[in-house]
Amino acid sequence: MLKDFFIKKKKYATVPSTKSKIGVPEGIMKKCPSCKKIMYAKELQKYLYVCQSCGYHYPVSAFERIEMLLDPESFIPFDQDLVSKNPLDFPNYLEKLEKDKEKSGLNEAVVTGKGKIEGYETALAIMDSNFRMGSMGSVVGEKITRAIEYAMDHRLPIIIFSASGGARMQEGILSLMQMAKTSAVLKQFSLAGGLFISYMTHPTTGGVTASFASLGDYNFAEPGALIGFAGRRIIEQTIREELPDDFQKAEFLLEHGQLDKVIPRSKMKETLATVLSIHTKGGDEQWHRD
Amino acid sequence: MAPGLEFEKPINELKAKIKELNQFMDEKGIDLTDELNHLKKRLDEVEKDTYSHMTPWDRVQIARHMERPTTLDYISFLFTDFIECHGDRLYGDDAAMVGGIARYRGLPVTIIGEQRGRDTKENLKRNFGMPQPEGYRKALRLMKQAEKFNRPIVTFIDTKGAFPGKTAEERGQGEAIARNLLEMAGLKVPIVCIVIGEGASGGALAIGVGDQILMLENSWYSVISPESAAALLWKDASQAERAAQTMKITAPDLKEFGIVDKVIPEVLGGAHHDPKTQANIIDEYLKDALSSLIQLNGDELVHRRLEKYRAIGDYSLVKGNILSEK
Ligand SMILES: [Zn+2]
Numbered sequence: 001m002l003k004d005f006f007i008k009k010k011k012y013a014t015v016p017s018t019k020s021k022i023g024v025p026e027g028i029m030k031k032c033p034s035c036k037k038i039m040y041a042k043e044l045q046k047y048l049y050v051c052q053s054c055g056y057h058y059p060v061s062a063f064e065r066i067e068m069l070l071d072p073e074s075f076i077p078f079d080q081d082l083v084s085k086n087p088l089d090f091p092n093y094l095e096k097l098e099k100d101k102e103k104s105g106l107n108e109a110v111v112t113g114k115g116k117i118e119g120y121e122t123a124l125a126i127m128d129s130n131f132r133m134g135s136m137g138s139v140v141g142e143k144i145t146r147a148i149e150y151a152m153d154h155r156l157p158i159i160i161f162s163a164s165g166g167a168r169m170q171e172g173i174l175s176l177m178q179m180a181k182t183s184a185v186l187k188q189f190s191l192a193g194g195l196f197i198s199y200m201t202h203p204t205t206g207g208v209t210a211s212f213a214s215l216g217d218y219n220f221a222e223p224g225a226l227i228g229f230a231g232r233r234i235i236e237q238t239i240r241e242e243l244p245d246d247f248q249k250a251e252f253l254l255e256h257g258q259l260d261k262v263i264p265r266s267k268m269k270e271t272l273a274t275v276l277s278i279h280t281k282g283g284d285e286q287w288h289r290d
Numbered sequence: 291m292a293p294g295l296e297f298e299k300p301i302n303e304l305k306a307k308i309k310e311l312n313q314f315m316d317e318k319g320i321d322l323t324d325e326l327n328h329l330k331k332r333l334d335e336v337e338k339d340t341y342s343h344m345t346p347w348d349r350v351q352i353a354r355h356m357e358r359p360t361t362l363d364y365i366s367f368l369f370t371d372f373i374e375c376h377g378d379r380l381y382g383d384d385a386a387m388v389g390g391i392a393r394y395r396g397l398p399v400t401i402i403g404e405q406r407g408r409d410t411k412e413n414l415k416r417n418f419g420m421p422q423p424e425g426y427r428k429a430l431r432l433m434k435q436a437e438k439f440n441r442p443i444v445t446f447i448d449t450k451g452a453f454p455g456k457t458a459e460e461r462g463q464g465e466a467i468a469r470n471l472l473e474m475a476g477l478k479v480p481i482v483c484i485v486i487g488e489g490a491s492g493g494a495l496a497i498g499v500g501d502q503i504l505m506l507e508n509s510w511y512s513v514i515s516p517e518s519a520a521a522l523l524w525k526d527a528s529q530a531e532r533a534a535q536t537m538k539i540t541a542p543d544l545k546e547f548g549i550v551d552k553v554i555p556e557v558l559g560g561a562h563h564d565p566k567t568q569a570n571i572i573d574e575y576l577k578d579a580l581s582s583l584i585q586l587n588g589d590e591l592v593h594r595r596l597e598k599y600r601a602i603g604d605y606s607l608v609k610g611n612i613l614s615e616k
Pocket of ligand 1: 032033034035036037051052053054055056
């Protein structure tokens, strides 16, 4: 259904392949990686891919996120025709990109566009870790930047769902500079009074944590999501100390003052709708300030 | 004399021979001037040849040389009236990041820089030049202060990376870096950033968003250190030399990508051979950069800075549905 919709709205839109349902369990049954409980795939989908036994949040693809979050038929994609080049002539990079395109049904690691959440219109950027581990190269940086600019030009809020291993090594310094680029445009967006909600999902690490993902007016996260700058193994090697199990989990960040709220997926849509609604005018005439 | 690096071996062998010959002449009173001149000429050639054919890995070795001048060394050469300012006003003072106020050729400026130790003891104090969040927040505090008093900012980048530690994560290393990127993009004063040694990833970029990015010839700047890249690519950190090549991290590479505005030449063999002369060379580039930037007002600076970063990226457009064509 989403597929039809993509074709309808934009002629050049890339149709997500039928294989794009990564994150959706293949086959009929799925065993929870956390508590090992077996659930029917259909049932799992009904519960937004959250284990009903232990609350484990399965990673979901960008398309699944769109389906579970946005009002039906409200999503309009942006810039689906942007694709990566190979600025460093990095060995095998183009081949890897091709493979991931096939695997994920995406042209790159982020889907951007606009849509409605309970009627509230918003710009969106949704990263997908099925494509190059959600890493940020030139295209991811550019698409996110353009989505922010669109929001700025049309006075819309923007919600960015992060899922990323960080800056993309294969594009070297250009990837690093996407951190500066996205942050620079967010500064302008903020000065213009724009609302930016950062929604961190598993995993949000490295250069994405160290740029736009940490810069929301509100920083939210999914339960259990790994969020951090440095990798766990590197930290353990550096400080020669074993880290606690909950280290760099969303709940750990909440405890250390790094997040506004950890939101279970079942509450995602209504919480976002409430935040969006609070940023519109409301109530009696007497409360209007301008 | 600075200790030699592996690739400098032929040079150091010749130097040793010359020294030996000199001693021999003194001791025995035999005239070997011809032989000596021959060797000196040979040394000249070998030096020129070696230093003009440095691999990226050779440069990485120079960038990491224990005696390579650090931020505080350059501050003492280039500025007067330097007053170091400490602390982020939130948590603590990070010795891996130094900052303060000073004059540059009479002009009041704010200076920020990553600071590694020059020996083991100082390295422990300065956490090997790897800042914690409080380091980046101190930098931001001082940069905001610079903006308040309309002072240009000069930053010196020299880090193996932001500190990968438990405490750093607890205090929001990612947020601290991100905040600096965002705020530096909006500062209404000139910012000149100079990569003087190592420039690893977000830890370097966090004080590296500016109007002019200068880079010493033998420093490196990359999204990831050669060792980490090698570990990820080939599961083998000892392949760092290969990664240094693949990742395109040298000053000439970054100039070609348009990330760096100017490459600052180094004295023969690297800055550590003659820090004072090196500082003089940097001085010329800094003077050029600041004298042109100082002409621009705050809005112009911010606008140009935004345009510059906005334009970075290499991508193309596909027409039609490439996936369904398969
Ligand atoms: Zn479970």
